[in-house]
Amino acid sequence: MDVVVRRARREDLDEVIRINELTLPEHYPRWFWEDHLRNWGEAFLVAEVEGRIVGYVMTRVEYGPGYVVPEPMVRKGHIVSIAVLPEFRRRGIGTRLMEEAMRVLRDVYGCKEVYLEVRVSNTPAIRLYEKLGFRKVRVIPMYYLDGEDAYLMARPL
Ligand code: ACO
Ligand code: ZN
Numbered sequence: 001m002d003v004v005v006r007r008a009r010r011e012d013l014d015e016v017i018r019i020n021e022l023t024l025p026e027h028y029p030r031w032f033w034e035d036h037l038r039n040w041g042e043a044f045l046v047a048e049v050e051g052r053i054v055g056y057v058m059t060r061v062e063y064g065p066g067y068v069v070p071e072p073m074v075r076k077g078h079i080v081s082i083a084v085l086p087e088f089r090r091r092g093i094g095t096r097l098m099e100e101a102m103r104v105l106r107d108v109y110g111c112k113e114v115y116l117e118v119r120v121s122n123t124p125a126i127r128l129y130e131k132l133g134f135r136k137v138r139v140i141p142m143y144y145l146d147g148e149d150a151y152l153m154a155r156p157l
Helices: 010-023 030-043 093-107 123-131
Strands: 003-007 045-049 052-064 074-084 113-119 135-140 150-156
Touching: 003 093, 010 030, 010 045, 010 052, 010 074, 030 052, 030 093, 045 093, 052 093, 074 093, 093 123, 113 123, 123 150
Parallel strands: 074 113
Antiparallel strands: 003 045, 045 052, 052 074, 113 150, 135 150
């Protein structure tokens, strides 16, 4: 199976939003997606199989105290949302999206660390992040609208 990971374009957003709505309970207004594409577009990626978008990762860059880099002010990559269509999972696509996004966050945007929030029950995603060297930094109680807690996970870049 040939998987192409490339930068997202504006005309991909309908499909990206569709995948998000199909696979995750966390949804965002269209301007939110457009905003991330405009501001941090080099690290907003899609995975394509035979010309069809099957996954995405959307990120942004923030500046503040490090979670794992012991500095008071550090550029941090924030993995806002990642998803792969169910029928394309467990083939390394999530890993490729994450690795390429982290490379861009480091090399293009100068980030020193990367972090994200994930539901404490989301074992597949937590495994993926741990495999990529993220560690659980803390629990954020009641982070999600339905009351579930999140792990904040991070790693240096
Ligand atoms: N059970 C256990 N471990 C898993 C699972 C699973 N179902 N899925 C992935 N992993 C772990 C494994 O260690 C796997 O390696 P292996 O296949 O060699 O054992 C490793 O993660 C890498 O898996 P990939 O194939 O690279 O990941 P995939 O393409 O399947 O995508 C993803 C993973 C994105 C989490 C996918 O399951 C998904 O879209 N889930 C629904 C959306 C979601 O939960 N997104 C994350 C929310 S948090 C956030 O967005 C910041
Ligand atoms: Zn977040």
